[in-house]
Structures are given as C-alpha cells and as structure tokens.
Amino acid sequence: MAGVAACALVLAGCGGNGNKSSGGSTETTGVTITVALASDPPPKAALDAFTKQTGITVKWVNIDWDSLQTKISAAATAKTYFADATDVDWSRVGQLGKLGWFYPMESYLDTKSLAADVPQLASFTSGGHVVGIPYDASFMVTTVNTQIFEKAGADPAPQTIDAYTAALKKIKASGVAKYPLNIPFAAAEGLSTYWYETTGAFGGTVLDKDGKPQFTTPDSAGFKAAQWMVDALKTGLVPPGNINVADSQGQQTLMAKGQVASTFSDYSGTVGTLYNVPDSSSVTGKVKYIKTPGVTGPAANLSNPDGIGIPKEAKYPQAAAKFIEWFTDAKQQADFAGVNGPAKAFQGYPIPSHLSAVQQMTAKGNLVGGDVLVPMLQGSKPVFEGGAPSWYPKFSNAVYTNLHAAATGSMTVEAAMKAIGDTADQLGSGS
Secondary structure, three states, rough: OOOOOOOOOHHHOOOOOOOOOOOOOOOOOOEEEEEEEEOOOOOHHHHHHHHHHHHHEEEEEEOHHHHHHHHHHHHHOOOHHHHHHEEHHHHHHHHHHHHHEOOOOHOOOHHHOOOOOOOOHHHHEOOOEOOOOOOOOOEEEEEHHHHHHHHOOOOOOOEEEHHHHHHHHHHHHHOOOOOOOOOOOOOHHHHHHHHHHHHHOOOOOEEEOOOOOOOOOOHHHHHHHHHHHHHHHHOOOOOOHHOOHHHHHHHHHOOOOOOOOOOEEEEEEHHHHHHOOOOOOOOOOOOEOOOOEEEEOOOOOEOOOOOEEEEEEOOOOOOOOHHHHOOHHHHHHHHHHHOOOHHHHOOOOOOOOOHHHHHHHHOOOOOOOOOOHHHHOOOOOOOOOOOOOOOHHHHHHHHHHHHHHHHHHHOOOOHHHHHHHHHHHHHHHOO
16 A cells, blocks of 8 residues: 555564464454554444455444553453454553563564654664554644634733733633633543643653653642643633543543633644544634743643554454554555545544655645644654653553642642652662
C-alpha cells in the first residue's frame, strides 16, 4: 500500500529473536481477529475493505483506556488470550519491553524502513526491540471555542498562562459560559497527562533524565501547575461535575457541545475528527488550536502517541500483523484524519504517525489547523527526558490519585505533590 510499500510482512519464523510463542496460528486468511483499543472502531466501510483485501475479519472491542491497561496486564500475567492486537501506549513501552509481554514487531514488519517516516517509532523501542507501531503522532494541544471567547470580549489567542486565565475569568464573569475550562479531574490517566502538559507550560519537567521528581517544592513548575488546576476547579472556572469526568468524556460532552470554552491540554487532531464532525458536535467551525500559553510566551507541546502491538498470547499473530500494517499505513491514516471527507474519518483520531502523510495533508490544506499543528509537532517534546520508566504505571496512578484527592479537598496540593514525589523516589530506587 502507498506510503509503506517496504513495510512487508515477514514469516513468523524469521525473527531470529527466540521470542515466538508456539501457540499462535500462522493463518492469515479466513480468520477473525480481536482488536482491542480505547476508541470506537474506524468506519465500517474501512474495516470491510480490509476484510475484502485480506480475508481477515476484525472484531473490534472498545475498552476505556485505564480498564484496557488492566486487562492487558491481567491476561499477560495469567498467560491467557485477550486480543490479537491491542494498545501499546507511549507510557507503557518501558514496562512492556522489560516484561516481554508483546512480540517484537521487527519480526513481522520492516520497522527499519519505517523509522525515517515515523519519527516517534523510537519511543516504542525498548531493549532493542520495537514493542508496538505508533498509529498516530498525538501530542497535547490547547483548544478554544473562538465564538465563546469573542462573544465575551476575551482574547481568543492568549500567549501566556496569566492572559489565558484572565480570559477564562472574563468569560465566566460575562455569563457566556458559566464554567469555561475543561479539566478532566477523574482519577484516571487523562488527569496525569493534563498535569504533564500544564507543568511544561509552567516551564518545567516532571522527572529528570534519571527519573527524579522535579515538582515537590512550591516554586517548581509541577507544583504551580497542580495548584493552578485545583484553583481553577475551586474558583468555578471548571464545572464541579468534572471531578468525575475523564478526558474523552470532557471532549465529547463539554467541548464538542459548547458547554465549555477551552481545554488547556487537549489532543491534536480533535478539531478535524471530533469538533468539526456534525454527527458528534454542535460547535463545528468554532473550535481552533492555539499555541499553548506558557509563562512568558507559547510553550512546547508534549507528545503522547498511541501504538498498537501483538500480545504473546495472540491466537493469530500473523493476521494481527497484517492488520497493523494496514491500520498504520500512511494512506489509511490520511483517511482516518478526515482528509477525504467526514465519512472516512476515524472519530477522535489525532494526527498520522507518518511524517509524509502530515506533510501532504498540510500542503493540500486538508489537515484542519495544519498551519498551527505542524510547527507544534516539529517542536514537540517527550513527556520524560529519559523516556517513560518501567515503573510508570505505578507513578501515574500516584499522580492521578493524589491530584484527584487535592481537587476534592481531601488533601492539600502540597501533600499531593509530596505523596507523588515520594512514590517516584521509592519506585526509582527499586524499593
């Protein structure tokens, strides 16, 4: 297929890495594979076309992100079948690579030929093996409903955190939107990533290259970011109900319905694949990306790409590899991103992982907000300088659990930051 002609599927026995399971079938036609991801499925027409082309039927299972990680871990630990292809998130690569729960993708796809066109592939490599293939180039962005901002007389493109906060307060005071800011305070991964992006906007990092916490003192960026988020809820900038709202819920029921004016840490691509899709949004043409406000000016955006891989207990690993080859193909990604019309768009899909697809989309004017997104992508940074540590899942749990508690008022921001920092120190020391 176009864009990945060299991404040829190789025989299961050719990997030479000794990591093959003896239980997986080599059948690639006339079989049904289960694909489990934290999203609704791609358009039925696209999956039907894949089945017609390969003889492989796809059973799509949509599981919320946090529950999906639990199921992946439980199945791998028990050595039981869960899915033939499933999520490999950027944050789980270190853990999955260390535990060896997924097949090395270089045994199935020509990953070396993909590297130049898929810049975030390196983030999915652990111990010399490619754990998963990134299927998007997601990074965190700020979105604003320009109609609400302008109606309230607020600056729709503030450059600094202070100016952004002032604009939100002006919107609230005007009555145009009672609660102008969307922050997903549910105790889930989306709260962690929101804090990471906000920490970056305040000019700092969460962990240094050695995994040491950088957020425990009141003058640190991470501490200020947490305080800003909690204060936004307590002062009524954020809807009270958001204490139990996850990130995808906030996108679909608040931003997409015009209930709030902005999401400080949204996901790239949501304007074209959610907010501008009439079937799922009432704010088409009104939501825009803006440069993420920082302390003295626009801040860099943090990457959080999604990947897909093959668990060791997959029933049909080679068929799953064919699906992954198709699913991550540059041409298919252009369809998913809405380039060829809303009917082919994959709802909630961010930006293609293939640089060539992004460049073509931008050149043709088919990437919604491409003039803003491409520079953001080029300047985006990883969340952690040294890569996600193998103990990331436990760290993130401490992040969202304690931030949620601070938001409910059951603990102070200072206590929350100390608890998260203590967890990082303990995990990093191996205790």
